[in-house]
Amino acid sequence: MTYTKLQTKITIMLVIILTVSIGLNNVIGTYLFQKKYFEVLEEQILVIGQSLKSQLDRIHSLGITDRDLVGFDEQSKEILWKYKEISIIYVVNTDGRVLFKSKNQETSSAVLDVPELLDAVKSSREGIVSYTYQDNPYLGAVIPFLDNNETSYEGSVVVVVESNKINHKLSSLYKYPTLLSLLFFVLSFFLIMLALSSWVTNPLKSMVQHMNEAAAGNLRSYANTTARDEIGQLGRVFNRMLKQISGLLMQTAQTVELEGRYNAEFKQRQDGEKLRHALSSVSSTLDEGEVNERILASLRELVPYTSAALWIQHYDTLTAMITRYDESSSGYKDIEYAESQANEMFNLLQQEEQPIVKEMNRVSFLHLPILIESKVRGMIIAQNHSPYIQSEVGLAFTYTSQVGSYIQNAQLYRQMQRLAATDVLTGIHNRRHFFEQAVRIFQQSVDTFSHLGVIMFDVDHFKGVNDQYGHPVGDLVLASVAGRVSTYLLHDESQTFCRYGGEEFVLLINNTSNESVQALAEQIRRGISDLSFPTSHGDLQVTASLGIAYRNEQAETLEKLLKYADNALYKAKASGRNCVAVADEC
Structure with missing residues (x-):
């Protein structure tokens, strides 16, 4: 009866901890992602509005009337087709009269009926307006434009995005992390149950077996006493009874065993702390150059190397992004040899998806795959004059399995910055x-x-x-x-x-x-x-x-x-x- 209650309590506690941790992580991650997504969206619809304003300015410069906006209508249709989140595009004068509407051009006498947008249009205020229309939330980008003489504001271009479409799109993006979290929960629960079985059920069976052997006369049958719960206390009492008889020899052997376990656990905690520190350094910036630099710098905290090179695949072409080496050694010569074999090793990594260690001329080469969107899109070649041990390879592989997402985030951030600053027609700054x-x-x-x-x-x-x-x-x-x-x-x-x-x-x-x-x-x-x-x-x-x-x-x-x-x-x-x-x- 004692065994059943103890196991139930521990199981409930672990389930609660797992549920709260995973749920809190999903809520925080979802909130931060949604916030950042809407910030980028607001910048994007402002840029689109500026592009439409430039098109409208060009049409005005040709003397075309507001009812004859053929070129503007074509660009509006192209934008609506390209950006599914955009619901409608208006062109209104400063009094709020609709001069153009992307989905119905026979509205020249209509007046903009959204008070929030109407206030922004009348005041010629450029920016993002949030409002609710017919119980649906919307975001509107208002971009004022000048008259032909460029002396006063003639009206505004309004780009409207329905928030429900964005939320629907975001919900589809949340689906995969949620499924992954559920999978992690199931796997973690399974591992916890295995650990619980190992820590509770097996120790109890072992204790019963030791008691039976002691009752049969085997006074060297000691129980495992590493647990801190009631089972451990019972085992320690039982062992004290046997130790009084078995002598100092068995005590020494047990001390050596405990010391080895402690050293292994201490090493594991050290590696975990190093890994967290390395990933934290890489994730703390979105600058692509700094991310690449920090990836190699942080790798040195995990495994030793005299030289290392980071390679990323761009449009099926493998490119060396950054190389670090110790000039006081022959590391730079060794890495040049490794780079000559880069494409061959990269193809092998794409097939294996596992680290590859090669020994050549008394130099150890460690090839680590970098996964982006579950595919090998890059690699790190590190070399050292001492052989790489299995624990170092495993730790380095855990690290490179996670840095791919930071590389991708930095690339996306660079692309967004470039698009926001570029004039679409000429390719120069806007x-x-x-x-x-x-x-x-x-x-x-x-x-x-x-x-x-x-x-x-x-x-x-x-x-x-x-x-x-x-x-x-x-x-x-x-x-x-x-x-x-x-x-x-x-x-x-x-x-x-x-x-x-x-x-x-x-x-x-x-x-x-x-x-x-x-x-x-x-x-x-x-x-x-x-x-x-x-x-x-x-x-x-x-x-x-x-x-x-x-x-x-x-x-x-x-x-x-x-x-x-x-x-x-x-x-x-x-x-x-x-x-x-x-x-x-x-």
């Missing part, structure tokens, strides 16, 4: 990213008293290009202009180049003399005039007008600096176009 960088560069120029110049330019008679040759040719012109100008830049932190809007571009240059800025502007002007575009009406050549402004006492803010550059651009236009003009204030 206006939003430009201002983020420009504020930093401007303040750096103020702090270091460095020269700061800005070049603002646009394509001359661009509206005529679109009217005569069509928008595809106009898009090709803008993309080619951006590509040609990019070849003249240094692509470092001292310069930032973006599509400012429509056919207008802006380039901010720090720590460069006024003469160099003017020389670069002239080089850009000549480079654009050298471009040629074959069309059905013959070859097309375009020119550009450029305005330059420099930071000084008059241009003490970024806004004024850009305004002076814009004035210089109009000055170049007035001077006959295809020329470079410097702002009068500079």
Whole structure:
């Protein structure tokens, strides 16, 4: 009866601990993932809204009426098809009248009937609006746009996302972690029951057997006394009775056995702490370069190596991301030999999905697979002059089995950052990213008293290009202009180049003399005039007008600096176009 109660109590306690731990982990993980997902979603629909606003600006520049938004409607349909989360796209004026609706274009007299969105539209406030419509939650991105004269706000582009669709998508993503948690619960419970059987049932049977042997006259039949419960107490009392008779020899053997178990458990705890520390270091950043660096740095805390290299597969091509070696040894020579065999070993790892240890020329090479989405997508090659023991290989494999998710997270984060900062048509920075960088560069120029110049330019008679040759040719012109100008830049932190809007571009240059800025502007002007575009009406050549402004006492803010550059651009236009003009204030 005592055995049944003890086993039941322990089982209930372990089930409660497992349930609470796994449930709490799922709740916290789900909350953090959902929060991050909605943050990224808000940024994405703002970027989509900006793209639609740019398309609308281009349509307005052509003089097309609000009812004749064919190109805008096509882009809206493409976005709705590509992004299933987006429910509807509006174009409304500042009074809330609907000028365009993606799912029904016969609504020119309708008025936006959502108070939250209507307030944001009337106040021309850009941002994300959360609201409830017909008992359904929604997120709306409001992006105001200016009239043709760019003097006042004419209306707003509104991109609406239904939260229920997002929640439905998230619920499908939660399904797999939940199933994995259930599998872990079942497996853990099974292992716990095995441990419980080993710690309770078997010790009791062993105690009965020892008692029977002692009753039969075998006074050397000692019971296991490592347990701290009632069974252990009974065993210790029984053993004390036998030890009084069996003598000091058996006591010494038992001490040696206990010491070995303690050392093994102590080593296991040490390895677990090292593994937690290593994974914590890798998971504490989303920068892809830092993640790769920390993976190899943390590996050295787990297993010794004189050199190691991290390889990741990109589009079926195996690429060495980072290599670490001890120059005081021959590690760098050994790793070069290992790298020559990289593709062969990677193919073998994809088949085995297990670590591979090779000994060659008295050097031990450890090949560790890295799993991303349950597939071997990378590997680490480590080499050491001492052989790798099985415990080191097992610990290192446990580590590399988990770092793949951190590599994937860093890659996704880098892709999201790049997409959020890039103009879709030209491939250069968009206006939003430009201002983020420009504020930093401007303040750096103020702090270091460095020269700061800005070049603002646009394509001359661009509206005529679109009217005569069509928008595809106009898009090709803008993309080619951006590509040609990019070849003249240094692509470092001292310069930032973006599509400012429509056919207008802006380039901010720090720590460069006024003469160099003017020389670069002239080089850009000549480079654009050298471009040629074959069309059905013959070859097309375009020119550009450029305005330059420099930071000084008059241009003490970024806004004024850009305004002076814009004035210089109009000055170049007035001077006959295809020329470079410097702002009068500079």
